[in-house]
Amino acid sequence: MTYRRADVASSSGWRWGVVLLTAVVGCGRETQAPAPVQDPMEALEQETLHQPPPAGCTEITLGELENGIELSPVRYGQQPTYRGEFSNLGDPAVADSAYIRLDVNTALGLHDLANGGTNLFSCEQCVYGYQDAGASTAKTFVAESGKLFVASKVSPQQTAGAIANVLLRESVAAPPLRVPYTGTAPVEGGECRWIRFAKWSTIRPGGCDPREGALTTIPPNHTCVADDTVGSDGTLEESLGTKTQGQACTYTPAASEDQLASTDCAPGYACSSAYNDTRQCLATCDFMAADPGCPTGTVCGVYGLCIEQSVMEPIGYLFDPALIGETCSVNWAEFCGVEGARGVCVDLTRSGHGTCYRYARARSECGAGEELGYVSYPLANGGVDNTSGWCYPDGL
Known part of the structure; x- marks a missing residue:
């Protein structure tokens, strides 16, 4: 599993790791015709x-x-x-x-x-x-x-x-x-x-929003598959089959830039190799939702995919039972809290035990006196994904 790091703000200088239309009426004057609408x-x-x-x-x-x-x-x-x-x-x-x-x-x-x-x-x-x-x-x-x-x-x-x-x-x-x-x-x-x-x-063919409550509508027999770890950007895939959670699947890449990839998974399932060498149908989810909606026995992991916690942990995704705001048993873990109220364990005070800070996608979602840190996921060929944000008290 590739190494992740968390970057945060610190007042002490420490950084860990890393339109008006009017109508005139009266006095014998006629109402003016409205101006043409302009883009x-x-x-x-x-x-x-x-x-x-x-x-x-x-x-x-x-x-x-x-x-x-x-x-x-x-x-x-x-x-x-x-x-x-x-x-x-x-x-x-x-x-x-x-x-x-x-x-x-x-x-x-x-x-x-x-x-x-x-x-x-x-x-x-x-x-x-x-x-x-x-x-x-x-x-x-x-x-x-x-x-x-x-x-x-x-x-x-x-x-x-x-x-x-x-x-x-x-x-x-x-x-x-x-x-x-x-x-x-x-x-x-x-x-x-x-x-x-x-x-x-920056709108691309087949682009979609994987987040729960997104304004964009997913067409029938399609699935919005997240492209970033926090599930805020996605691409549509044609879902041409009936396979569901955990079944082996076939992924057919898009034939051209203007077409979509297709799978033999049912709608709502991605044919993914995110957690295994071979592709399997995994239910899509939003871990920021109050109810991510994953099948029983699975949790909503990175890239908005439902998977067993027991599959994530051996490949380096750490979990801690602490709830939001509580002290963690470890100094670092990508997941703490529970489904629908997830956070990340980070030891900002160097005490040896992290605190479970709530995940957020936007700086505007952090409260007064809070800042947005992020988990940095290195990608293949030198890429990086810093979209997994979390709110913490500024000044620590």
Whole structure:
């Protein structure tokens, strides 16, 4: 089993491991005809079409963005993070990386990028990038102002939208420095870059949301199979058979990018090799749901799959009986609590015994005085999955 690590914030500097339409009426005046409805993204684009860059700023453009599973190797961030490149930023021989990071619960609609305060620690909707990424001349640029519009959302990792009138300010690292989300602050008199308008879409063919209560509907005779460990991003598979929990199955890959893979499992079951060398039908589940709904004798594990605890433990997934908030018998375990109220055991105080901290998918799901740590799962070919988050008291 590959080694996992947990990353957390610490005030002591320690880090373990790792629209308005009006009608005028009265006084003999006729009611005005309503203005034609305009697409919000078109309105944003028109708003900036003839706008000059802010004084002293260089206009740049944003290339195509990809989400975690579209990258090679796969790289899922602690929150949905879309990666691409800016143009016209620095040395043309060195890539200029571009990022949009959203909170898992970022809603459809318009968001003000000024709310982040040019600080990558505090922004829930973040636009930023690195000029000459990886070079000694690298510079960080973080959105100081602008608009971000989320037009559609299949899952937290699969969205489409636009940014407009985004001013990116040269920034440097600032406290907090050693946490899952490090801070930044603008450089006084620093350089600035400006994006007039840009669209993005990380929605892919067959994309779905594995979470319970998701807005997207699963078509008949299909199963939404999670692609990330926390089960917040998924891909549809055709379920063409009747096989259920534990039965050996056959998985047929998609013939093209626009088609779906198929299995001989019944709907609601994935043909998976996540826990064994051979594929078997495993019921899909959401371990964050009050009732994950797994078959008797199984638990909801990583990748939203039901499996026996006795199968998970020998391959390195540790369980502890402590409930949320209680002291664990070990300093580290991926699972504590019970079905419907799961957490992770982490020893933040170095006492030798961890505390069972509740799992969460979003920073916005953590309470006042809490921060979102994460379990880091290394993937094949150098990939990483940091989507399994958990809330803990900040300052420990």
